[in-house]
């Protein structure tokens with residue numbers, strides 16, 4: 068497989084399990100879980116909400132957010148597996164997520180850019196790779212905000228926030244577009260809780276991630292069979308491929 072570009076979220080996944088990344092590029096996801104629906108609804112609604120604010124709309128208006136949610140839910144619910152959580156429960160949960168965020172956070176954030184994509188071409192010897200990422204929100208105080216939805220905020224810790232890649236690569240990507248970022252925060256929220264984890268920029272993490280990306284590029288091109296034996300920090304429980312994974316059958 069030729070790897071000429073990779074998204075930050077894909078890189079994060081590949082660092083946990085390279086095989087999972089390989090599957091995501093070569094197989095079609097046949098199902099959509101409720102958790103996947105929640106993540107995409109929250110991102111779409113907050114994108115439109117902050118874009119409305121950026122265009123001069125009323126930031127206090129929960130009604131705007133609520134009607135966005137109804138629209139997107141009806142549009143995105145097809146194909147979602149509602150066997151464990153009913154459609155009604157999922158709709159209520161999404162509403163709680165967004166209501167919590169709207170009450171506790173939205174009014175304090177002044178958007179400068181919303182869901183903007185950044186790309187940078189990196190080089191190593193004669194190899195090249197494009198790394199890209201979509202930054203959820205950059206505020207006028209030059210803070211990057213990355214939304215994380217979860218069923219349990221307590222499963223998140225500062226250690227986990229420090230280990231995530233976005234806090235290193237997003238400021239790096241923004242800097243290559245002449246945006247000097249002042250801070251980075253993960254906004255982790257569920258139905259009623261919100262926790263904010265600030266993370267300091269760490270250039271070492273960027274260097275390590277880029278080195279890993281080139282190693283992955285080499286593996287996929289020259290030794291794809293080694294993916295089955297590679298050691299990784301398994302994240303099988305939340306993996307889309309856990310039921311059909313060849314590595315788990317070995």
Ligand code: SF4
Nearest residue numbers: 084087303306309312
């Ligand atoms: S099920 Fe586990 S080993 Fe298999 S691709 Fe997913 S994370 Fe990797």
